[in-house]
Amino acid sequence: MKISQRVAGVEYAIRDIALEARKLQKQGKEITYLNIGDPLQYGFQPPxxxxxxxxxxxxxxxxxxxxxxxxxxxxxxxxxxxxxxxxxxxxxxxxxxxxxxxxxxxxxxxxxxxxxxxxxxxxxxxxxxxxxxxxxxxxxxxxxxxxxxxxxxxxxxxxxxxxxxxxxxxxxxxxxxxxxxxxxxxxxxxxxxxxxxxxxxxxxxxxxxxxxxxxxxxxxxxxxxxxxxxxxxxxxxxxxxxxxxxxxxxxxxxxxxxxxxxxxxxxxxxxxxxxxxxxxxxxxGPQNYIPKFVSDLKKRRDYTIKRLNGMNGLSCSNPKGAFYAFPKIENNRYGSDKEFVLGLLKSKGILTVHGSGFGTQYGSGHFRMVFLPDIPVLESALDKIEEFIG
Ligand SMILES: Cc1ncc(COP(=O)(O)O)c(C=O)c1O
Missing domain, CATH: 3.40.640.10 (Type I PLP-dependent aspartate aminotransferase-like (Major domain))
Structure with missing residues (x-):
């Protein structure tokens, strides 16, 4: 049946890539999801x-x-x-x-x-x-x-x-x-x-x-x-x-x-x-949960960016707000950023999003990860990213 050209062109890399992770999860692989910008999936709750x-x-x-x-x-x-x-x-x-x-x-x-x-x-x-x-x-x-x-x-x-x-x-x-x-x-x-x-x-x-x-x-x-x-x-x-x-x-x-x-x-x-x-x-109502939320995020940001910049082959500018790191893949032996992200997912179970999903002109050659999880989860995920980069 006919489908409009308009809708065929719609993409949303952040959720599209999660389909790959779900397939692996069904086969029994443990996945750490670092793809989605939702604080509520990482332990935060409304007051x-x-x-x-x-x-x-x-x-x-x-x-x-x-x-x-x-x-x-x-x-x-x-x-x-x-x-x-x-x-x-x-x-x-x-x-x-x-x-x-x-x-x-x-x-x-x-x-x-x-x-x-x-x-x-x-x-x-x-x-x-x-x-x-x-x-x-x-x-x-x-x-x-x-x-x-x-x-x-x-x-x-x-x-x-x-x-x-x-x-x-x-x-x-x-x-x-x-x-x-x-x-x-x-x-x-x-x-x-x-x-x-x-x-x-x-x-x-x-x-x-x-x-x-x-x-x-x-x-x-x-x-x-x-x-x-x-x-x-x-x-x-x-x-x-x-x-x-x-x-x-x-x-x-x-x-x-x-x-x-x-x-x-x-x-x-x-x-x-x-x-x-x-x-x-x-x-x-009271707004006092916000400074605590932001201060937790700041610690997670500082930890994540330091670790990413300490890895051979990655460089990451310091995000001044929000909760995303967007590192550049310096020498990508996997080819495209999407292949990098799929390689990291398949071999280490870490789900990030390919930078080209945020636009090929400026996003390619990067990946995006959230720094929303607490530091032990980030530490384990970043260890795996480091092993993957080798
Ligand atoms: C810049 C920006 N705008 C809008 C949204 C989505 O907002 P909402 O949940 O209000 O639809 C997001 C979610 O990641 C975002 O990053």
Whole structure:
């Protein structure tokens, strides 16, 4: 039977590669999963007050279709959070979604037409390219210097064409951990303004930074058209509950988008209502689990990066945020990065993700691993990676 060309091109390396691991697991091989950016699969849990808010909502009968834009108390609390970060928003500017993933799909659907180009940081989180392609557009990667977390402005300028509609920023970044400085963000906003581009900024890791203060896009955006994407999967430890949001700033250039994106929200009815109550509690309740989470991650990051850089044949820049290491494979006797990852999986049972899954231009020749497990698990996995490299 017929299948659309659009859907045939969709890829998600992080989960696609796990199919290989599951096959081996079925044959009895023990696998250490270092492929997926989900803290909840490595022992972290949402705080008790947040779990209780979810079950309370269910028990108290909040089990019906929610309003499409999201619970008004939650939108207010989200607006307060984003305002503290510097973005000029009110509750009317917020749309609650089933994760950043759905938010990204809605925004891409609303701005990309066949042949349009969208600039994305290379290497990129795969859905940015997949959704652009799904709607007939062309993702164009721009270069980022990973040693000092700086976007290459000349490269961006060269890659802007008459078909470019938007520039996407992800800070802190997946898979590289790069965190853009205030100056870099300002430079990017200026370029976007010169060319009348939307700025789509994903700040899902906004509170997971290790070395420097995080700066949100709102701080430098003024009245440029900003579409901010954020969610509860990472900092708020609610990945499985699927909740996120879009915040528009007050830019006049967003008028059409603000009118049209809510139509997509209405077509898909609503997001999960009990989870919206949990998200509300997660923003209003105590925040003291976050520094502990970040400090655990920092120790794991320091350990992982030191070990990787101590291995012959690997080099890894220091991720400034999020929870991913993205080492470069210096002399890959396995051929491609995917063969390296499959070799490591088959011989040592360690599942990572091939760098080319994050874009061939800047991702090839690398692999991505999470540093979410505790140090004994990381130590054993890194020992095996070291043995594999030999
Ligand atoms: C940059 C980035 N954006 C979005 C997501 C997915 O977010 P959500 O769980 O809210 O759909 C991820 C998950 O890894 C991510 O790394």
């Amino acid at each position: 008790e007050n947040v779990k209780e808010a979810l079950t309370r909502a269910v028990k108290e009968g909040q089990n019906y279709y929610a309003v499409s834009e999201g619970l008004s108390e939650l939108r207010e609390e989200i607006a307060k959070k984003e305002k503290r970060k510097g973005l000029a928003v009110t509750d009317d500017d917020v749309l609650v979604t089933n994760g950043v993933s759905e938010a990204l799909e809605m925004i891409t659907a609303s701005i990309v037409e066949p042949g349009d180009e969208v600039l994305i940081p290379g290497p990129y989180y795969p859905p940015y390219a997949s959704y652009v392609r799904l709607f007939g557009g062309i993702p164009i990667e721009f270069s980022v210097d990973l040693h000092n977390s700086t976007p290459d402005l000349d490269d961006i300028r060269k890659k802007i064409s008459s078909r470019t509609v938007a520039i996407c920023l992800i800070s802190p970044n997946n898979p590289t951990g790069a965190v853009f400085s205030e100056k870099s963000l300002k430079d990017l906003v200026d370029i976007a303004n010169e060319h009348d581009l939307y700025i789509i900024c994903d700040e899902i890791y906004d509170q997971i930074v290790f070395d420097e203060k995080f700066v949100g896009i709102g701080k430098v955006s003024g009245d440029s058209p900003i579409v901010l994407l954020n969610g509860f999967s990472k900092v708020h430890l609610m990945s499985g509950w699927r909740i996120g949001y879009i915040s528009f700033n007050q830019s006049k250039k967003l008028e059409a988008l603000r009118e049209n994106v809510p139509k997509l929200a209405r077509v898909r009815i609503a997001t999960n209502l009990p989870v919206q109550y949990a998200a509300l509690e997660s923003l209003k």
